[in-house]
Amino acid sequence: MNKIRVIARLDIKGANLIKGVHLEGLKIIGDPHTFAHKYYDEGADELIYIDSVASLYERNNILDIVSKTVEDVFIPLTVGGGIRSVEDAKKALRAGADKIAINTAAIKNPNIITEIAEHFGNQCVVVSIEAKRKAPNQWEAYTDNGREKTNIDVVEWVRKVQSIGAGEILLTSIDQEGTQKGFDIELIRSVMDVATIPVIASGGMGEISHIHELLQKTNVDAIAVAHGLHYNSTPIQKIKHELQKFDYE
Amino acid sequence: MNYKNLIMNNQDPKYKEKTITIVDYGLGNILSVSRAFAYLGCNVALAKNSDEIEKASYLVLPGVGAFKKGMYELQAHQLIEPIKDYAKSGRPLLGICLGMQLLFESSEEIEICKGLEILSGHVKRIVSTDSNLKVPHIGWANLSMNPFHPNYSQDRFVNSLEKASVYFVHSYHPVTSKKNILAVSDYYHHEITSAVLENNIWGYQFHPEKSGKAGLELLKLFLSFS
Numbered sequence: 001m002n003k004i005r006v007i008a009r010l011d012i013k014g015a016n017l018i019k020g021v022h023l024e025g026l027k028i029i030g031d032p033h034t035f036a037h038k039y040y041d042e043g044a045d046e047l048i049y050i051d052s053v054a055s056l057y058e059r060n061n062i063l064d065i066v067s068k069t070v071e072d073v074f075i076p077l078t079v080g081g082g083i084r085s086v087e088d089a090k091k092a093l094r095a096g097a098d099k100i101a102i103n104t105a106a107i108k109n110p111n112i113i114t115e116i117a118e119h120f121g122n123q124c125v126v127v128s129i130e131a132k133r134k135a136p137n138q139w140e141a142y143t144d145n146g147r148e149k150t151n152i153d154v155v156e157w158v159r160k161v162q163s164i165g166a167g168e169i170l171l172t173s174i175d176q177e178g179t180q181k182g183f184d185i186e187l188i189r190s191v192m193d194v195a196t197i198p199v200i201a202s203g204g205m206g207e208i209s210h211i212h213e214l215l216q217k218t219n220v221d222a223i224a225v226a227h228g229l230h231y232n233s234t235p236i237q238k239i240k241h242e243l244q245k246f247d248y249e
Numbered sequence: 250m251n252y253k254n255l256i257m258n259n260q261d262p263k264y265k266e267k268t269i270t271i272v273d274y275g276l277g278n279i280l281s282v283s284r285a286f287a288y289l290g291c292n293v294a295l296a297k298n299s300d301e302i303e304k305a306s307y308l309v310l311p312g313v314g315a316f317k318k319g320m321y322e323l324q325a326h327q328l329i330e331p332i333k334d335y336a337k338s339g340r341p342l343l344g345i346c347l348g349m350q351l352l353f354e355s356s357e358e359i360e361i362c363k364g365l366e367i368l369s370g371h372v373k374r375i376v377s378t379d380s381n382l383k384v385p386h387i388g389w390a391n392l393s394m395n396p397f398h399p400n401y402s403q404d405r406f407v408n409s410l411e412k413a414s415v416y417f418v419h420s421y422h423p424v425t426s427k428k429n430i431l432a433v434s435d436y437y438h439h440e441i442t443s444a445v446l447e448n449n450i451w452g453y454q455f456h457p458e459k460s461g462k463a464g465l466e467l468l469k470l471f472l473s474f475s
Contacts, residue, residue: 003389003414040461045389045416074285076416076459096281098459121314123385123418168387198387219381221388 004215005222006239007046008039008229009202012062012081013053019230021178023130023146026052029230036069039229042236046076048101048170048200048224050128052145054082063095070096078126078170089116093124101170103128104143107150107157110164117165126200127166129154131187132174139187146174155190162197169195170224173203178227180206188218200224208234208242215246264290267472270305272332272348273297274312274322278458282311282345285458285468299331307472308335312347316356316372316421319347320364329365336367339449341474346419349445349452353423367450370425377439385420390434390455392443398431400446406431409470410444413463415455417441422454449474 010032011018017035020026029035036047047069051062066079079092080101089100105112106127117125130146131139131154139154158169171191173184183204191199198221201214205228214220228234269286273279273295283293286309296302310332312319323329336342336352344352353364356372364372375384394401394410401407410432417434422442431444434455444467445452451471457464 003391005388043461070281070284072288074288074458074464075461076456094280096284098281123313123387167385196383198383221383 004220004243005045005200006043006236006243007048007200007222007224008036008044008236009048009050009224009226010035011050011052011226012065013051015065017230018052019178019227022174023052023172023177032065033068035230036073039236040073040075043240044075044236045222046078047073048078048080050101051079051081054104063091066092066095066097080126080128080170085112086115086119089120089124093120099124099126099168101126101128103130104148106161107141107143107152110160113161114165117167122165122167122197125166126168126170127161128170128172129157130172130174131184133184133187137186137190139190142174146177154187155194158191159194162195166197168198168200170200170202172224176204177202179204180227180233182206182210183214185213185217188214188220192218192220198222202226205234208238211239211242212246215243262290264469264472265292267307268292268294268305269307269309269472270294270296270301271309271311272302272328274319274326274328276312276314276319276322276347278311278313278346278456281456281458282309285465289465289468289472291472297326299327302328302331302335305335306340308332308340308342310342310344310348310351312345312351313418314347316347316350316358316364317360317362319351320362323351323365332365333367336365336450341449341451341471342367343451343453343471345453345458346456349454350421350423352450352452353425356421358421368423368425368429368445368447368452370423370429372421372423374421375419375436375439375441377437379437379439382437382439385418386436386441387418389414389416389460390436390441390443392432392434392455394432395427395430397427398446399428400431405470405473409466413460413467415443415457415460415464415467417443417455419454423452
């Protein structure tokens with residue numbers, strides 16, 4: 001079968017690992033490299049770094065943190081936040097990222113998905129979708145860390161990006177993000193119904209029972225966890241143990 | 250990149266003696282493969298020409314991307330004959346991901362394309378009767394060692410391979426004779442040729458350089474060959 005991946009998500013601002021609620025109200029947690037290394041040691045399947053201030057063109061940017069991480073962390077690393085061109089993607093991959101995540105730039109110009117896929121392969125293009133509930137069973141895609149509306153329907157956007165070269169989808173529920181109240185199951189189901197590429201569910205993981213519900217009600221490919229790992233309420237071993245139990249059911 | 254610090258921090262002095270030569274033909278994961286061997290304490294050299302390949306004592310052919318592009322780049326760098334000659338010399342050669350696929354006779358990716366023909370077999374698309382199957386296969390799977398492989402009797406092989414959880418990113422895999430298959434994995438009821446070994450020729454379809462500690466153990470397994 002396909003094993004569900006457990007991905008540690010690290011939102012980064014400047015030199016710090018941060019965490020917020022609904023992608024806002026950010027609090028400093030600590031040094032990203034220390035946390036990344038801890039999650040690697042504990043058996044995380046992948047890491048995702050999201051630069052919350054899109055600092056790619058500033059000094060001491062996220063790529064310095066990436067280069068340091070990949071010296072002694074040997075699992076796939078996705079980097080997002082501020083990637084606007086093939087050249088930006090190249091910089092991130094050179095620094096040691098395996099995949100790049102794009103949201104704002106893809107919404108402004110969907111061709112960038114195709115361009116990056118043609119240069120580096122579909123497998124390295126993760127389209128990050130920030131979804132906010134608009135009506136029952138309807139979600140709108142947001143950009144700029146949940147700040148800007150786009151009027152784009154999330155399910156339609158999924159269909160579109162997978163047809164033009166996306167390799168994976170990072171689906172973040174803005175409503176659930178940082179709340180520890182569980183995943184937006186309806187959102188994930190609606191996306192899984194149309195997805196032909198792997199989907200990573202992000203936002204809302206607060207206790208182990210949330211995984212149970214997710215597995216029972218969706219066939220998601222991966223989960224990205226931030227709060228539950230940073231505050232140790234749902235450490236990786238605990239999540240993996242729960243996933244294993246589900247395998248035997 | 251500064252490999253020196255990593256080498257000094259190395260916990261396993263027996264790898265310090267080894268120099269790993271990685272074929273640099275402009276594709277993909279050369280840096281991450283280099284970093285993983287450097288982390289184990291090896292000296293890492295990049296080979297861009299036939300002289301550098303000829304001198305190698307451990308040769309690694311990495312690669313990410315399309316088969317045809319890979320063969321095109323090897324041809325453009327005039328590396329096809331040097332790699333074939335090296336393979337005949339009996340020294341260890343490891344192909345990783347696309348690099349493994351290139352070792353075979355041909356691939357059906359996009360259109361039929363001839364490979365290096367070092368190993369017998371053909372690279373084919375992953376197919377399954379299970380409708381949940383997604384291609385590309387991106388993710389982790391457990392290896393099972395092939396009990397018919399001649400090295401099945403060796404503990405170090407079984408210990409490193411059996412149940413190792415490793416990371417895959419691919420849409421194709423080689424179909425080859427059972428006796429060359431070192432390990433397989435299951436992806437939606439499709440048996441994936443995950444590792445091959447025939448004499449001195451090794452191939453890993455997964456990414457050992459991205460498979461955490463289990464992946465590093467599988468690089469050490471290759472280094473234990475002499």
